[in-house]
Amino acid sequence: MNPLLSRLQPYPFERLRQLFAGVTPDPRHRAISLGIGEPKHPTPAFIKQALVQALDTPGSDLAGYPPTAGSPALREACARWLQRRYGMAVDAATLVLPVNGSREALFSFAQTVIDPTRPAVVVCPNPFYQIYEGAALLAGAQPHYAPSDPQRNFAVDWDSVPAAVWARTQLLFVCSPGNPTGAVMPLAEWKKLFELSDRHGFAIASDECYSEIYFQGEPPLGGLEAARQLGRGFDRLVAFTSLSKRSNVPGMRSGFVAGDAAILKQFLLYRTYHGAAMSPAVQAASIAAWNDEAHVEANRDMYRQKFAQVQPLLSQVLDVRLPDAGFYLWAGVQGSDTAFARELLAQYNVTVLPGSYLARESEGRNPGTGRVRMALVADTAECLEAARRIVQFVQSKK
Numbered sequence: 592m593n594p595l596l597s598r599l600q601p602y603p604f605e606r607l608r609q610l611f612a613g614v615t616p617d618p619r620h621r622a623i624s625l626g627i628g629e630p631k632h633p634t635p636a637f638i639k640q641a642l643v644q645a646l647d648t649p650g651s652d653l654a655g656y657p658p659t660a661g662s663p664a665l666r667e668a669c670a671r672w673l674q675r676r677y678g679m680a681v682d683a684a685t686l687v688l689p690v691n692g693s694r695e696a697l698f699s700f701a702q703t704v705i706d707p708t709r710p711a712v713v714v715c716p717n718p719f720y721q722i723y724e725g726a727a728l729l730a731g732a733q734p735h736y737a738p739s740d741p742q743r744n745f746a747v748d749w750d751s752v753p754a755a756v757w758a759r760t761q762l763l764f765v766c767s768p769g770n771p772t773g774a775v776m777p778l779a780e781w782k783k784l785f786e787l788s789d790r791h792g793f794a795i796a797s798d799e800c801y802s803e804i805y806f807q808g809e810p811p812l813g814g815l816e817a818a819r820q821l822g823r824g825f826d827r828l829v830a831f832t833s834l835s836k837r838s839n840v841p842g843m844r845s846g847f848v849a850g851d852a853a854i855l856k857q858f859l860l861y862r863t864y865h866g867a868a869m870s871p872a873v874q875a876a877s878i879a880a881w882n883d884e885a886h887v888e889a890n891r892d893m894y895r896q897k898f899a900q901v902q903p904l905l906s907q908v909l910d911v912r913l914p915d916a917g918f919y920l921w922a923g924v925q926g927s928d929t930a931f932a933r934e935l936l937a938q939y940n941v942t943v944l945p946g947s948y949l950a951r952e953s954e955g956r957n958p959g960t961g962r963v964r965m966a967l968v969a970d971t972a973e974c975l976e977a978a979r980r981i982v983q984f985v986q987s988k989k
Contacts, residue, residue, distance in 0.1 A: 598728045602721060603948040610933055616940035623977040625965040626942040628770065628919065630839045632893060632968075635886040638840060638876050645875035657868040660859055661689030661847075665874045668881040669847040675884070676802075677816040685852040686825070688859055689869050689877070692844040693800045693833040694722055697764070700829065701726035703861040704794045704854065705761050712756055715764040716747045718771055718950035718959045720798065723764040732761065736953040744912065745772035745921060749783060751954075760793040768801040768811050771949055771964040772921045773914020775805075781817035788827050794854060797830040800846070803837040803887050804894050805916035815850060825850040829858075836918070837887055838880040845869065845877045894918055897971045904978045905965075908985035920965040921946070925988075928963050938987075939980040 601609075607626060616622065645651035660666070663683070670683035681687060690696035697720075705711050705727075713727035717736035727734045735756050739745040747769070763784065767776040788795055797814030805811055814830045833846035848855065862868075869877075880886075898913060902920060905911050910923030924931045928945040935941050944966075946959030967974045 620940035624942040626944045628966045632839045641879035642876035645872040651871040651875045659863045659868045668878040672881045693831045698726045701730045705730040707731040711761040712759045713762045738958040746774045766798040768916035773917040775811040775915040794827045800833040801917040
């Protein structure tokens, strides 16, 4: 067996199952889960229709092996979306590569860019999406965790990373909007990271799967967009995006990466051996999704209305602010975050995820301790019901 597998830590949801072992929720309350970031808004009918129609369309059915690079039509649809969203033209043939969702791509990207013949560090935010850590460990690298700063709405403190660590870094994972904090990186922060990448030669993987869920007028700044605004190319930069949150199709496992052409050429080579090709029917449905913005605007409006009602209610009893973007609330609780989650389930049948499960201890502290992540992915009525129960739970403990 690969000895590196022993370095993997249990996934947060496995730890949650262990935490809840032996808990019998109060049967007077129906179960409500805010624990998993799985979109629950309805999948748009036109996307499902495109998927079904493709099964009866020669060339888009299941009769042949799909190319790993995806169809030219899909790559062009992705490039058109980049043009509409960020106002920049990219070459669909060399700068865009369809992937089976951002999770698969983020993991395999690390295997592509990390040189295992020399000591390697992978820097990632803390708290973070655990795929970053697993990808680093299985590539033979050492993760380094850069903590978030509560004083700046949980923006990552990149200045905390020592110069000696940057010198050994081969890959940096950036998540903006962040999971679980919702923080969005401003241009000045991107400039700092680009300069570090230029100095030390590491690649930047910009995870942007929450980019289309935001609450203010200005959409979140993307990594490629930041590079263009700073008058630079996409050297060592690859952005990852997905339809899962944008279009409510997590089951399609569809997204794309865009950026440095030289890296994407090697990434395609890796993925060819990896067998990571997207079904032609999923490609057809993805084209339909990327070509339409009306459903994205409607989805964003649902989240805006939901957060506008839920966040003020929870802020009466918890330390919780409106995030910059994304669909999570990152709430501070009194006492142990794990005890909070366990007791809330037992008494009110609401599931939340302890923040300490989403972070690692670094410099003597775990930046997720004392916080819980709430995924407001269900409809507004269900999220409001969960919020009311949480308010009752907190008030009952006083």
